[in-house]
Amino acid sequence: MRTVTWDQTAPTRSPEEDPRPVSPAIPAPISPATPIPVSPGVGPASPEDADLSPETIQATVEPEPEPATRAAARPAEAGEWRGIVLVTGTDTDVGKTIVTSAIAAAAQAAGLRVAVVKPGQTGTAGGGPTDIDLITRLAHPHTARTLASYPEPLAPLAAAKVAGMAPLELYEVVDAIRAEAEKHDLVLVEGAGGLLVPMGVRPSGEAWTVADLATTLGGRTIVVSRAGLGTLNHTALTLEALDRRGVPAKVVLGAWPAEPELVHWANLTELVPHLVGALPDGAGGMEPGVFQRSAPGWLTPALFGVLDDWRVWADEVS
Numbered sequence: 304m305r306t307v308t309w310d311q312t313a314p315t316r317s318p319e320e321d322p323r324p325v326s327p328a329i330p331a332p333i334s335p336a337t338p339i340p341v342s343p344g345v346g347p348a349s350p351e352d353a354d355l356s357p358e359t360i361q362a363t364v365e366p367e368p369e370p371a372t373r374a375a376a377r378p379a380e381a382g383e384w385r386g387i388v389l390v391t392g393t394d395t396d397v398g399k400t401i402v403t404s405a406i407a408a409a410a411q412a413a414g415l416r417v418a419v420v421k422p423g424q425t426g427t428a429g430g431g432p433t434d435i436d437l438i439t440r441l442a443h444p445h446t447a448r449t450l451a452s453y454p455e456p457l458a459p460l461a462a463a464k465v466a467g468m469a470p471l472e473l474y475e476v477v478d479a480i481r482a483e484a485e486k487h488d489l490v491l492v493e494g495a496g497g498l499l500v501p502m503g504v505r506p507s508g509e510a511w512t513v514a515d516l517a518t519t520l521g522g523r524t525i526v527v528s529r530a531g532l533g534t535l536n537h538t539a540l541t542l543e544a545l546d547r548r549g550v551p552a553k554v555v556l557g558a559w560p561a562e563p564e565l566v567h568w569a570n571l572t573e574l575v576p577h578l579v580g581a582l583p584d585g586a587g588g589m590e591p592g593v594f595q596r597s598a599p600g601w602l603t604p605a606l607f608g609v610l611d612d613w614r615v616w617a618d619e620v621s
């Protein structure tokens with residue numbers, strides 16, 4: 304099997320010169336007395352994977368068993384992501400819409416009937432295409448619906464308030480998504496911004512988030528993450544929030560750069576145990592036919608793709 308050779312000129316240190324562990328800090332197991340589950344975190348699949356010494360500066364991007372002290376990143380199974388799947392992200396502008404399009408395209412190519420639902424679209428005063436417009440252009444899902452649109456580019460609840468419009472009501476959204484699930488094999492639900500953005504109100508008047516939607520619907524969740532510096536923390540925070548709620552989650556990189564640097568390879572190595580896909584930067588600008596034919600190559604079989612070896616993928620994209 305081929306290995307990926309990282310940029311040998313990048314600054315590194317050998318264990319002999321500096322014995323500090325190069326592994327990123329993995330949260331120590333929390334006392335069994337506390338009810339807080341151990342963070343799923345992100346991290347190398349094995350200590351060897353974190354070795355950035357010059358002699359072994361190779362990305363060993365094959366997932367291996369997680370240490371028993373952490374919630375395991377169980378390998379996703381082929382076709383597992385059917386039914387209702389929420390697509391959230393570590394932030395706004397991370398590529399949720401493009402990733403949603405890619406999953407829809409790959410699932411349709413695999414013969415599934417796909418619906419995409421965007422509960423709250425904000426920023427429509429800008430006049431550009433909505434997320435559902437983009438998804439429709441790129442992937443042509445069988446059904447594509449926006450449930451509520453608000454003019455200002457804000458979180459949906461804030462956008463509803465400033466416009467004096469009705470906020471999204473949690474159980475109306477739940478009912479709309481369940482109705483699509485009756486008619487489709489896969490319903491992709493794209494949030495707005497990240498996991499804990501206030502989306503609308505519950506009957507009690509309290510705000511709800513995409514995390515609440517995931518727990519109410521019992522849906523699996525895809526976390527779209529950036530590839531660059533800062534993503535390890537943002538991804539770990541999002542995975543931990545989902546893990547604490549008992550929501551199964553996997554990660555897709557929204558935009559893998561054309562010219563990856565050391566940090567991108569290092570992040571890939573850390574995230575591989577959680578990854579079920581990675582889209583190239585620029586994918587959103589592709590001609591729709593090219594996008595649809597390419598999408599399965601960016602996703603693992605869990606998401607109806609054909610990407611089954613991250614080392615081969617890394618060789619091909621570098």
Ligand SMILES: Nc1ncnc2c1ncn2[C@@H]1O[C@H](COP(=O)(O)OP(=O)(O)OP(=O)(O)O)[C@@H](O)[C@H]1O
Nearest residue numbers: 395396397398399400401496558583584585586587
């Ligand atoms: N793989 C990609 N190829 C091309 N453009 C991308 C890619 N990923 C993200 N972008 C660009 O980055 C920006 C944000 O992407 P996108 O609209 O998918 O973000 P988002 O996470 O859906 O944000 P929002 O919270 O507004 O829904 C867009 O301008 C999009 O064109």
Ligand SMILES: C[C@H](N)[C@H](N)CCCCCC(=O)O
Nearest residue numbers: 395425426456457458495496
């Ligand atoms: C307008 C933007 N593109 C998104 N649709 C909404 C992002 C809300 C983010 C709120 C926040 O986390 O502060």
Ligand SMILES: [Mg+2]
Nearest residue numbers: 399400434493
């Ligand atoms: Mg979007």
